[in-house]
Amino acid sequence: MTMALQLLLLHSAFLRLSSRGPLVQGLGFRSPTVAWPSFFDFSWPQEVQETIQIPNNGSAPLLVDVQVFVSNVFNVDILRYTVSSTLLLRLSWLDTRLAWNTSVHPRHAVTLPWDSLWTPGLTIQEALWVDWQDQSPRARVDPDGHVDLYLALTTETNCDFELLHFPRDQSDCNLSFYALSNTVLELEFRAHAVNEIVSVKREYVVRDLKTQVPPQQLVPCFQVTLRLQNTALKAIIALLVPGEALLLADMCGGLLPLRATERIAYKVTLLLGYLVFHSSLVQALPSSSSCNPLLIYYFTVLLLLLFTSTMETVLLAALLAWGNHRAQSSPGPALRGEDPGPSPEEAPGVNGSRRSWAEAADRIFFLAYVVGVACSQFSFIGFWMWATCKSEPAPGEVIPHGGQPRL
Numbered sequence: 001m002t003m004a005l006q007l008l009l010l011h012s013a014f015l016r017l018s019s020r021g022p023l024v025q026g027l028g029f030r031s032p033t034v035a036w037p038s039f040f041d042f043s044w045p046q047e048v049q050e051t052i053q054i055p056n057n058g059s060a061p062l063l064v065d066v067q068v069f070v071s072n073v074f075n076v077d078i079l080r081y082t083v084s085s086t087l088l089l090r091l092s093w094l095d096t097r098l099a100w101n102t103s104v105h106p107r108h109a110v111t112l113p114w115d116s117l118w119t120p121g122l123t124i125q126e127a128l129w130v131d132w133q134d135q136s137p138r139a140r141v142d143p144d145g146h147v148d149l150y151l152a153l154t155t156e157t158n159c160d161f162e163l164l165h166f167p168r169d170q171s172d173c174n175l176s177f178y179a180l181s182n183t184v185l186e187l188e189f190r191a192h193a194v195n196e197i198v199s200v201k202r203e204y205v206v207r208d209l210k211t212q213v214p215p216q217q218l219v220p221c222f223q224v225t226l227r228l229q230n231t232a233l234k235a236i237i238a239l240l241v242p243g244e245a246l247l248l249a250d251m252c253g254g255l256l257p258l259r260a261t262e263r264i265a266y267k268v269t270l271l272l273g274y275l276v277f278h279s280s281l282v283q284a285l286p287s288s289s290s291c292n293p294l295l296i297y298y299f300t301v302l303l304l305l306l307f308t309s310t311m312e313t314v315l316l317a318a319l320l321a322w323g324n325h326r327a328q329s330s331p332g333p334a335l336r337g338e339d340p341g342p343s344p345e346e347a348p349g350v351n352g353s354r355r356s357w358a359e360a361a362d363r364i365f366f367l368a369y370v371v372g373v374a375c376s377q378f379s380f381i382g383f384w385m386w387a388t389c390k391s392e393p394a395p396g397e398v399i400p401h402g403g404q405p406r407l
């Protein structure tokens with residue numbers, strides 16, 4: 001009676017263990033795992049314990065072939081530095097304990113629930129979350145013990161985009177899969193990637209797909225590297241064209257005569273319009289501790305140029321108005337005060353020399369401004385072509401005991 005009860009309890013404990021949810025998780029933000037040592041019991045039947053242990057390959061590690069089918073990269077968020085992707089993993093390995101004799105049991109293959117045999121548990125190092133689409137996948141086993149397991153997942157991972165050349169940027173994003181419950185002496189991965197992306201209606205496209213097995217790890221690992229390239233024309237049309245148009249409009253404003261009151265209104269309106277554009281632009285661009293997009297510096301230089309030209313107009317107009325005022329208030333020919341705007345013929349002497357002085361300064365400034373704008377554009381093109389980004393070392397690499405986790 002007591003014996004039977006114990007067995008029943010053990011059996012239900014095993015069932016609860018079997019249904020402990022997804023076998024693999026991202027870096028543990030979704031469902032908490034059940035603490036497994038409390039269920040661990042050495043009085044389990046020998047074969048139950050044995051088949052969920054990793055198959056033995058003598059002194060060599062068990063070889064697990066991984067094929068990574070990348071079917072979609074659907075969200076690249078440069079402001080949050082994340083990439084969302086949909087992958088299908090095909091894991092295959094040999095477990096001779098599951099082989100059977102086909103002349104006794106004539107079947108080509110069987111499917112088994114994933115928790116009735118050993119499967120590698122995978123953790124993605126860069127993941128914010130992982131959604132395993134099938135919570136209880138089934139493995140297909142051949143008569144000679146070849147196991148095939150398919151796992152479909154959607155994940156959002158962190159990626160350090162290289163945004164110096166935004167909007168013509170290209171970055172490599174890693175997805176590192178670790179089998180944390182095994183060591184490299186027991187398990188070895190051999191990975192291949194297959195690009196199955198058919199959708200081209202994307203801002204970022206996957207230009208290249210690579211897999212590698214990083215050397216000198218203590219935990220079995222394989223890495224999938226996606227090379228993402230920004231193909232969007234939107235940023236060029238929406239950012240560069242308005243900026244250039246404003247700069248050109250501002251230069252043309254310099255052709256208006258200095259004494260025309262519309263010139264100040266024109267330049268101030270341009271500056272105001274540019275300020276609105278600039279603040280929305282700064283919100284649309286990401287920022288980082290190193291390698292900020294060159295466009296941020298470019299638009300700041302543009303703002304300074306527009307500001308300088310507006311200030312020049314305001315100062316010279318003020319000088320001119322001040323000169324007029326002085327000329328009017330000084331004793332001079334009669335009826336001078338009745339003229340709304342004295343014409344050059346009417347105002348010789350001090351007033352005229354001041355005006356011609358201001359207009360000459362304006363002309364010189366205009367030429368200098370055109371040259372300055374041209375120089376800034378060309379030096380920006382030069383920067384764009386030759387600048388490379390030298391990131392500072394990651395915080396974990398500069399401290400004495402930092403670096404990649406050595407598990």
Ligand SMILES: *[C@@H]1O[C@H](CO)[C@@H](O)[C@H](O)[C@H]1NC(C)=O
Pocket residue numbers: 057060061062063064093094095
């Ligand atoms: C066992 O190891 C050898 C040598 O690395 C390898 O060729 C073989 O495929 C492995 N067998 C299994 C079942 O992984």
Ligand SMILES: *[C@@H]1O[C@H](CO)[C@@H](O)[C@H](O)[C@H]1NC(C)=O
Pocket residue numbers: 101102103104
């Ligand atoms: C399979 O079973 C048959 C019949 O029992 C036997 O003759 C044969 O040797 C077995 N084959 C293997 C590989 O064990």
Ligand SMILES: *[C@@H]1O[C@H](CO)[C@@H](O)[C@H](O)[C@H]1NC(C)=O
Pocket residue numbers: 160172173174214223225
């Ligand atoms: C991706 O992994 C490779 C190889 O481990 C490494 O050299 C590279 O710096 C990684 N890239 C990123 C963006 O972490």
